[in-house]
Amino acid sequence: MATGIALHRAGVSRPSTRAAVTTDSGALDTLFGALADPTRRLLVERLLTKGPATATVLAETTPLTRQAVLKHLQVLETAGLLDHERVGREVRYRVTPQPLAAAVGWILDTADLWDKRIDRLRRLPT
Amino acid sequence: MATGIALHRAGVSRPSTRAAVTTDSGALDTLFGALADPTRRLLVERLLTKGPATATVLAETTPLTRQAVLKHLQVLETAGLLDHERVGREVRYRVTPQPLAAAVGWILDTADLWDKRIDRLRRLPT
């Protein structure tokens, strides 16, 4: 079942299994923030299914201006989800989904906290 | 290793394994949006580690006003991550992390797309 990025059932490079809960503000902010916009998720999916593309091409498939799409791409790029490569006079954007592991990491840590809380409740004298 | 919510290695109630990529706008927007704020993630973690609490109590542990905290709690609640219960004159907030499964669902779907793309590249004649 594929091998691309390391966030499958097995490993999920969870950063700091303990000492978590420190919120790790910086990265997760921009990451979750980038994913919070449907247009941006759409762009990511498009780039994954149809392969790398330029801002102008992507703009043609949306009701948005090239500039608007460009801004979205830049948001995604600063979140680490994209990178670009200049070809001739065009700039081709490509998905680099490694940061997603961080998101899953936080979520799984949170899920663990929840589980621990449940356990604690279970251990209470009825 | 606990049982709380169903997003562990095994199942991850992935909604629509195919037909994904439809972006499912609504819910994921508010969900990722809610998680995009460090204060809100902090509040979730606090509520999980120290158990349910009121807005006023939570406000004491932050540099924020009760009103600000209140707004954050409401954002989290409309994202489905919290619910509240009125006790006497107080309102107690509690974490309900089930929606997190949706977030992981999208991420895993995206990871799958990535994997498929890798596979496609591998199958190309060198």
Next chain:
DNA sequence: CCTTTGTGCAACTCTGTGGTTGCACTTTAT
């Protein structure tokens, strides 16, 4: 060389959101 196509930059508008303050209302306690 001149036209086309694509990108880069900047200014501007509009709306949403984080945060505040102020006050009214309800519940508990003295």
Next chain:
DNA sequence: ATAAAGTGCAACCACAGAGTTGCACAAAGG
């Protein structure tokens, strides 16, 4: 009954984000 503690609502401000338009600059192509 009255004071204290807690919540609810509304107005307000400041700033960031989404989106637009306009124009200048770089690369291909005739």
